[in-house]
Amino acid sequence: MPTFQSIAEDLLLATGASRATVQLARPEGGLAFAGEAVAHGARQMRNDPADGAPLEAATFAQLERDKQIVTQDDLERAEPSVARALVDRYGARARILAPLVQGDGLAGMITLHHLPGPRPWQAQDVEAVRKAQASALALLEERAGRKLGTSIEDLRDAALQAILDGLRAGLRVQRCTLRQNVSGAYAFPVTHESRADGVWSLRGDLTIVQTNQPVIMKMLAERAQVVQDDTRSASTEPVFHSMLKHYGDMRSQMVTPLFREDSMAAAISVHSLKDLHPWTPEETALARSASRLIGLLIGATLA
Numbered sequence: 001m002p003t004f005q006s007i008a009e010d011l012l013l014a015t016g017a018s019r020a021t022v023q024l025a026r027p028e029g030g031l032a033f034a035g036e037a038v039a040h041g042a043r044q045m046r047n048d049p050a051d052g053a054p055l056e057a058a059t060f061a062q063l064e065r066d067k068q069i070v071t072q073d074d075l076e077r078a079e080p081s082v083a084r085a086l087v088d089r090y091g092a093r094a095r096i097l098a099p100l101v102q103g104d105g106l107a108g109m110i111t112l113h114h115l116p117g118p119r120p121w122q123a124q125d126v127e128a129v130r131k132a133q134a135s136a137l138a139l140l141e142e143r144a145g146r147k148l149g150t151s152i153e154d155l156r157d158a159a160l161q162a163i164l165d166g167l168r169a170g171l172r173v174q175r176c177t178l179r180q181n182v183s184g185a186y187a188f189p190v191t192h193e194s195r196a197d198g199v200w201s202l203r204g205d206l207t208i209v210q211t212n213q214p215v216i217m218k219m220l221a222e223r224a225q226v227v228q229d230d231t232r233s234a235s236t237e238p239v240f241h242s243m244l245k246h247y248g249d250m251r252s253q254m255v256t257p258l259f260r261e262d263s264m265a266a267a268i269s270v271h272s273l274k275d276l277h278p279w280t281p282e283e284t285a286l287a288r289s290a291s292r293l294i295g296l297l298i299g300a301t302l303a
Contacts, residue, residue: 002139003035003036003139004022004024004034004136004139005022005034005035005036005037005191005203005204006035006109006182006183007022007035007110007132007135007136007139008020008022008035008036008037008078008132008204009020009035009037009183009204009206010039010132010135010183010185010188011037011110011112011128011129011131011132011218012038012039012112012206013037013183013185013186013301014128014131014185015112015124015125015128015129016039017039017090017112017113017114017119017125018037018038018039018040018042018091018113018114018115018116019036019037019038019039019042019044019045019077019090019092019111019112019113019115020035020036020110020111020112020113021035021036021037021045021046021107021110021111022034022035022036022108022110022132022136023110023111024100024107024108024119024140025105025106025108026272027207028293029106030110031055033045033046034108035204036204037204037206038204038205038206038207039205039206040115040116040207041086041207041246042090042091042113042115042207043090043091044201044205045090055083055086056080056082056083057082058078058080059082059097062192063097063099063106063109064099064106064187067099067101067106067131068079068099069097069098069099069126069129069130069232070097070098071094071095071096071121071126072094072095072097073094073118073119073120073121074093074094074118075087075092075093075094075095075118075266076093076200078120082095082159087274090113091113091115092113092114092115093114093115093116093117093118093119094113094114094117094118094121095111095112095113095114096111096112096121096125096126096129097111097134098110098111098112098129098133098172099108100133100136100137100140101137102137102140102141107137107140108136108140110129110133110136112125112129112148129198131153143173156297157192157297159218159297160178160179160192160297160298161192161194163290163293163294164176164177164178164192164193164268164290165194166290167194167268167286167287167290168194168195168196168268168270170286171270171286171287173271173272173273173277174199174248174271174272174273174274175193175194175195175199175202175247175248175269176193176194176195176198176249176268176269176270176271177190177192177193177194177202177203177268177269177271177272177274178190178191178192178193178266178267178268178287178294179191179210179265179266179267179268179269180265180266181263181264181265186206186209186210187209187210187211187216188210188216188266188267189204189206190202190204190205191202191203197243197247199273200233200247200248201219201245202247207246208242208243208246208247209239209287209294212239212244213239213240213253214235214237214239214240215228215236215240215253215255216267219255219257219264219267222265223257223259223303224257224258224303225254225255225257225287225288226253226254226255226256227254227279227284228252228253228254229252229276229277229278229279230251230252230276231244231250231251231252231253232244232251244283247271247273248271248273248274249270249273249274250271250273250277251272251273251274251275251276251277252271252272252275252276252277252278253269253270253271254269254279254283254284254287255267255268255269255270256268256287256288256291256302257289257296257297257302257303258291258298258300258301258302259301259302260299260300260301265298265299265300266294266295266298266300268287268290268291270287287300
């Protein structure tokens with residue numbers, strides 16, 4: 001069964017858009033993010049407390065009333081006009097909205113944004129949205145049918161999150177991520193993340209392609225932890241320095257791979273932003289120990 005996060009990521013990759021979100025209705029009213037994926041350097045809405053997810057009342061009423069997919073090729077000329085924050089703050093120039101209907105009510109919606117400019121949406125784009133819509137509704141039905149409020153997957157996710165939080169606090173760094181080889185369309189997306197306040201989230205951020213990144217290639221070749229005290233001098237590859245910039249001018253990192261037989265299954269990354277962090281033997285050992293615990297939860301091992 002997919003997750004709302006994986007539904008957003010798959011939709012983004014299928015359409016080549018800039019932002020895909022899955023939002024669900026809250027009991028107290030309004031919508032909450034259940035999944036979001038971005039590309040083209042787009043900022044994530046779910047991590048921005050400034051405006052939340054701007055949606056004009058007329059459009060929301062239309063979704064509730066008609067329960068049909070809405071396509072808008074040019075948001076500057078949309079009628080009725082869209083929320084200005086959507087264009088000015090979040091850069092959206094075209095969008096698709098798809099309601100998630102359960103019974104007679106609106107249980108949520110899926111949105112797809114394009115940032116580079118107006119976009120005439122094609123039939124295959126709408127079909128990809130319909131597929132995401134069906135997957136999200138199936139997941140909602142599956143959750144509604146559960147006898148218990150908490151699943152084994154929920155407990156595992158909580159344990160993974162606790163390990164990353166503890167590792168970040170213990171090393172006094174700004175971000176720790178778990179990447180897993182769970183997507184056929186994008187190499188090693190971030191599935192779990194711990195980060196300090198104000199730090200750019202990498203979960204759902206597909207702007208930087210991991211394929212052929214120097215660190216990934218080094219781990220595949222050597223099956224060992226990569227330790228970089230000064231990332232700026234670690235590689236001359238342009239794709240590597242683009243990654244450093246996008247990840248917050250990252251200055252130091254440790255990355256520990258996990259394997260299933262001959263294949264790399266996951267990587268646990270520790271990021272020190274802005275300041276150099278000469279990693280000590282105790283710190284590299286702590287990262288390996290945390291990775292070993294994560295491996296027990298996902299069925300993978302250190303090399």
